[in-house]
Amino acid sequence: MRHVIALDVGGTGMKAALVGADGTVLHEARRPTGRERGPEAVVAAILDFAEALRAHGRAAYGEPAAAAGVAVPGVVDETTGTAVYAANLGWRDIPLRALLAERLAGGPGDTAGRPFPVALGHDVRTGGLAEGRLGAGRGADRFLFLGLGTGIAGAIGIDGRIEAGAHGCAGEIGHIVVRPGGPACGCGGAGCLETLASAAAVSRAWAAACGDPSADAAGCARAVAAGDERARAVWRDAVGALTDGLVTGITLLDPRLVIVGGGLAEAGDTLFVPLRAAVRDRLTFQQEPHIVPAALGDTAGCLGAGLLAWDLLSAEVTA
Template identity: 65%
Template sequence: MSLQDQQAKYVIALDVGGTTLKAALTGPDNVPLFRARRDTATGGPAAVVDGILDFATELAAEGRARCGGPPAAAGLAVPGVVDEAAGVARYSANLGWRDLPLAGLLSERLAGVPVALSHDVRVGGLAEGRLGAGAGVGRFFFVALGTGIAGAIGVGDRMEPGAHGGAGEIGHVVVRPGGPRCGCGQYGCLETLASAAAVGRAWAEASGAAGASAADAARAVVAGDARAAAVWRAAVDALADGLLVVVNLLDPEVVIVGGGLAEAGETLLGPLRSALAAKATFQRLPTVVPAALGEAAGCLGAGLLAWDHVALPHTQEVSP
């Protein structure tokens, strides 16, 4: 570690979403020194990248004003397929980029500050594993149920990216062959059936209420609406099938459920635990718990990623 790194007091943590950029300056104790957010730029992939780079430049200026020097590193969480070792965002359907050397571009904009790049759900899992619901757990699986579904594999206090950056893609496990067509080109992927977006679409169709959301469906379930209960059961059943695949392949101690659909709390988790138990035969089931950090997980995880990069800038994740 260089003298500059030893003296550094903060890192930049940046969580890139399809609609919002969330950021923080965090110290070595993971306490945010400053928080900010802004809308993700529109106008195509180049505009999105320019917006990210400009925002990071402003954050670095804020850090210099507050702490008297440059950041030790930057941690960047983005959606899609990410090659962490190369620092390349391979693909993002929502943001429209392919094979984008985002870590290098950001490091260049920040005058050589080292940059660590990772998948947004993996970064959220890193935060949950060290600071949230997975703290102290030897092996866990973090699943985020939002517009799509993605997962992250936690082993100790590290996250497993896989050989090509695709570990944890539970959303594209086919659980209903011949089911709805997925954006990936397959039919019956889990995220077409059990994501917050999928539940919202199903409830809108069942209720006749255009624009209804998964939260609306959850409220209707609590109110005793039989149509909502049927929509909910179908989604929970599909999710349990997907998680049983995770149990068979990874044998986690804990499954941590986050994302927008998880805001339903025990309305989701209670039936999910029961469905998993009913489907299991020989498997020893994990504990299923809600995520603890909410939307703060992305920035917290990006900060952890950056501090890890300071300590071990050339060390790749270790496979289990």
């Protein structure tokens, strides 16, 4: 059975699948990244995992995987296949596509000397690709995907593809400055959207407001629903910042649809009702997009990595 390797690398764990040509997930697996041992250990863990997945596919389906798609966090140069930088993994300028192609080349069932096809993508853009083709954005010609997790990042969907930008940084809406002079950001700026409206930012603000260091964004959302005024103040600030960043994105991109995923989106109507109302109030000449929750959850990155691999094979056939 023809299949590809799909691998989604996160800060602490990796999700993987073998995916058939029709999108069927044939096999799933998870492993830790081992980041506590340093960036070299993370790279080794990725290579080992990919090799194990290929061996499983060969044993289970009678042939090796046809290609691999890998999604990683941070700055990614998809043209050269380089993982440029990821703060949470500690790496810089890793030629990950070349390393994977070398590790996965050869073996029973392969054509001698054939380079193994590998596609490397940014984790949020890859998740956006899956949401656009398989999830909440299916059929939309233009959409903006927003991931509200530890940080905030976006993906710009246009006619079934995701825009990477000239330097691999398209969609980094989390680093729009919405509060000049605000909290320091890991990017070196201050007042960036992700310092105020990410799940991590809400967790910090709610922990400070309620005096419980273990409090998190999910707890804040529950307290909002229960009518806690301290939680409502934290939530209003976060939604206000998110609205400012989102209106900027809408003005620049004119999307038909905004898809919101990540941990903060799990708050459901507690997030979406005030966010939709705030965006509506802020828009002037702009057309209001539909703002909807993501549909694929934490499987989006892995499914998107599979799509990257199949797209790569389709491009090779066309060429």
